[in-house]
Amino acid sequence: MTDFRQDKAIYLQMAERICDEIISGKYSPGERIPSVRELSVYLGVNANTAVRAYENLSLQGIIQTRRGLGFFVTEDAKDRILQARRLRFMDDTLPELFRQMQMLDIPVETLAEKWDEWKQNSKTSNGKA
Amino acid sequence: MIAIENLTFGYGKDTPLLSNISAELHEGRIYGLLGVNGSGKTTLLKLMSGMLFPGQGRITADGLDTAARDTATLEKIFYMQAEFKFGRQSMEKFIALHRAFYPGFSDEILGDCLEESGINPKTGDLGILSTGEKRKFLFSIALACGAEYLLMDEPMNGMDIPSRSLFRKLLLKHLGDDRTALISTHIPADLENILSDILILDGKGGMLAKSSEEISDSWSFGYAGSDEGALYSEPCAGGYRTIRKRRENEAGAIDLEMFFNAAIKGKLL
Numbered sequence: 001m002t003d004f005r006q007d008k009a010i011y012l013q014m015a016e017r018i019c020d021e022i023i024s025g026k027y028s029p030g031e032r033i034p035s036v037r038e039l040s041v042y043l044g045v046n047a048n049t050a051v052r053a054y055e056n057l058s059l060q061g062i063i064q065t066r067r068g069l070g071f072f073v074t075e076d077a078k079d080r081i082l083q084a085r086r087l088r089f090m091d092d093t094l095p096e097l098f099r100q101m102q103m104l105d106i107p108v109e110t111l112a113e114k115w116d117e118w119k120q121n122s123k124t125s126n127g128k129a
Numbered sequence: 130m131i132a133i134e135n136l137t138f139g140y141g142k143d144t145p146l147l148s149n150i151s152a153e154l155h156e157g158r159i160y161g162l163l164g165v166n167g168s169g170k171t172t173l174l175k176l177m178s179g180m181l182f183p184g185q186g187r188i189t190a191d192g193l194d195t196a197a198r199d200t201a202t203l204e205k206i207f208y209m210q211a212e213f214k215f216g217r218q219s220m221e222k223f224i225a226l227h228r229a230f231y232p233g234f235s236d237e238i239l240g241d242c243l244e245e246s247g248i249n250p251k252t253g254d255l256g257i258l259s260t261g262e263k264r265k266f267l268f269s270i271a272l273a274c275g276a277e278y279l280l281m282d283e284p285m286n287g288m289d290i291p292s293r294s295l296f297r298k299l300l301l302k303h304l305g306d307d308r309t310a311l312i313s314t315h316i317p318a319d320l321e322n323i324l325s326d327i328l329i330l331d332g333k334g335g336m337l338a339k340s341s342e343e344i345s346d347s348w349s350f351g352y353a354g355s356d357e358g359a360l361y362s363e364p365c366a367g368g369y370r371t372i373r374k375r376r377e378n379e380a381g382a383i384d385l386e387m388f389f390n391a392a393i394k395g396k397l398l
Contacts, residue, residue: 003353003354003355003368004349004351004352004353004371004373005351005352005353006349006350006351006352006377006381006382007350007351007381007382008379008380008381008382009345009379009380009381009382009383010322010382011380012379012380013382037301037302040301041298041301041302043322044294044297044298044301044322044323045301045322045323046159046301046322046323046324046325046341047157047301047306048157048158048325048341049322049325049341
């Protein structure tokens with residue numbers, strides 16, 4: 001049962017989508033994001049689900065509501081998103097990686113070599129572009 | 130609110146089709162009505178709209194029995210039937226009839242829906258429209274009429290793929306927080322993300338009613354290499370599609386088709 005995989009709840013997917021758009025700079029700090037109804041129609045998702053997504057983002061301090069005006073990106077939204085994603089990497093992604101490494105008998109030194117190799121490659125491809 | 134209270138109904142002396150079912154339909158929510166063939170979906174919609182009368186129990190819209198068929202109740206309800214014939218009549222005449230009956234009729238919403246659906250509002254004979262176009266037209270009337278309760282019996286039948294996503298978009302755009310929709314379907318994937326609540330007729334007279342929140346709080350839907358520990362599973366190319374009691378911290382997405390199959394087989398307990 002350890003291999004059970006599920007898609008994220010739709011409201012969490014919607015929250016992630018807004019976070020991606022904040023990271024990419026589509027929405028800047030202090031900028032208004034779409035209303036619940038606009039987002040619901042645009043993505044074809046129930047308005048209650050969009051409300052849940054925005055509640056989730058508000059709780060994380062990524063957006064805030066201004067009465068009668070809508071939802072706005074907070075000043076430190078980007079930092080908060082990156083911090084939350086770092087935590088998730090440590091709590092979820094790394095343990096899963098370690099589990100795989102153990103099962104496939106891959107020593108951590110190999111990982112370090114691959115890491116150096118990858119950085120070298122991304123540097124050269126960035127240089128070309 | 131529409132309230133179904135201890136409703137029992139059957140045709141003739143056979144075992145009742147619907148047996149002692151209860152549910153409440155609240156404002157601003159979109160209900161999906163699912164059930165195998167012959168489980169009573171259309172019958173339930175007819176009972177709700179006042180076209181059939183309960184054997185026992187009652188159905189009320191804002192406190193008034195729909196079976197009494199008062200004008201004040203009927204103008205709150207729009208029932209879009211699965212089978213309908215327009216006969217030979219012009220679109221303008223059909224619209225005028227509905228505009229006269231429903232006090233909240235909105236020409237603005239109708240215009241938007243017809244334009245998005247690519248339907249000519251000057252159509253002289255409704256009989257020339259295709260099956261899908263007829264449904265898109267009637268759906269436009271449903272949204273425009275302003276009735277608080279939209280009861281739709283397989284409204285997406287005959288609609289092409291782009292029209293199905295247009296259906297969802299227009300419903301979300303024009304339904305509003307003060308109205309309620311109940312949509313019966315055999316293709317849950319069409320409606321999965323727009324439904325806030327699910328009603329399942331189990332084919333044995335009973336009905337299961339759950340909100341999407343309750344479903345994702347109680348069950349996890351996903352894939353696994355083994356069906357061990359699953360309440361219900363179906364083999365798939367990569368292993369098994371499974372439903373299990375929710376253990377995960379994070380809520381997962383709902384697989385409505387799996388939920389339906391598990392529900393009618395009594396596997397959700």
